[in-house]
Amino acid sequence: MTGVEHATAGPAPAVADREAASSLYLAGRLLESIAKALVALGDDGLTAIEESGKPVMPVEDRQSGYIGKTRLGYTQMNDGKTTAELASDDPALVAWALASNRYRHNVLTVQILAPAVVxxxxxxxxxxxxxxxRHGEIVPGLTIRKGDxxxxxHLxxxxxxxxxxxxxxxxxxHALLTGLATLPGLLPVSTDTERNPQ
Known part of the structure; x- marks a missing residue:
């Protein structure tokens, strides 16, 4: 039995062969990079603007996605979230608050050890x-931990x-969308397959 066969055979998930484990780890990291590139390509397509000026996928629109005959799920364009940004340590904000009778009492003075010394x-x-x-004194709150x-x-x-x-x-x-390539357990697309657009 080869390292790869040993690594993928049987119910036990552990991989004992170091070459097989290294190969699987690196293959996974490579696939992770490929996945990021595919997601970026799909995201660019979903957020694109048509020549008419309309978005390819308007807000609240939903679209099913497939690999071969298998429906993967759907994407939905959610409206952008409205947020307010305000940094509590913004010098202009602090100066404004100090000059205000309403907010002056809410300005905090914080004591910290200089970051360079820490x-x-x-x-x-x-x-x-x-x-x-460096003087040999035990520093309160300081812990030394070794990670796993x-x-x-190194691809x-x-x-x-x-x-x-x-x-x-x-x-x-293109290969995934047309069924030229597929994933294990997924059926390739056929010409007589009809897809539900939603």
Whole structure:
């Protein structure tokens, strides 16, 4: 049994073979990059404006999506959310509030240790492997934690550039939409298949 067969065989999800695990991890990261490119391509299409000046997909409109014969779900164009932005530490806002009898009492004075000093203490603590400053004093609130080991992806840059080239992504999108390519478990499109437009 090859590493890949071992990695994908049976009910156990664990992958014991390091080459197979590395290959699967990198393939997943590559597919993740491809997915982002496909999402961006679809998003550009959904938010595009037609030559007539009308949006391709108006607000509240809904459209089903397919791979082959399989309906994936739908997209819906939601109206933009109205938000108010106001930074509480904006100097002009603080000056305005200080000059106002209504807001003056709401202006806060905050005491913090200078960020540069905090960075220096953290750097020294990491170097020493203990929550101490350069004078050997234990710093309250300072913790040293080691994270779990994590894989690092290093995909072949030339391969990624080739796979993510706009013409390749468009070709992949075309293959998925026409059924030339599909995913395991999904039926390819056929000429006699009718799709529900919504």
């Amino acid at each position: 960075a220096e203490i953290k750097k020294h603590a990491l170097k020493m492997g203990a929550p101490v400053d 080991p994590t894989p690092f992806k 072949d840059k030339q391969l990624v550039a080739e796979v993510l080239a706009p013409e390749r992504i468009r070709a992949l999108a």
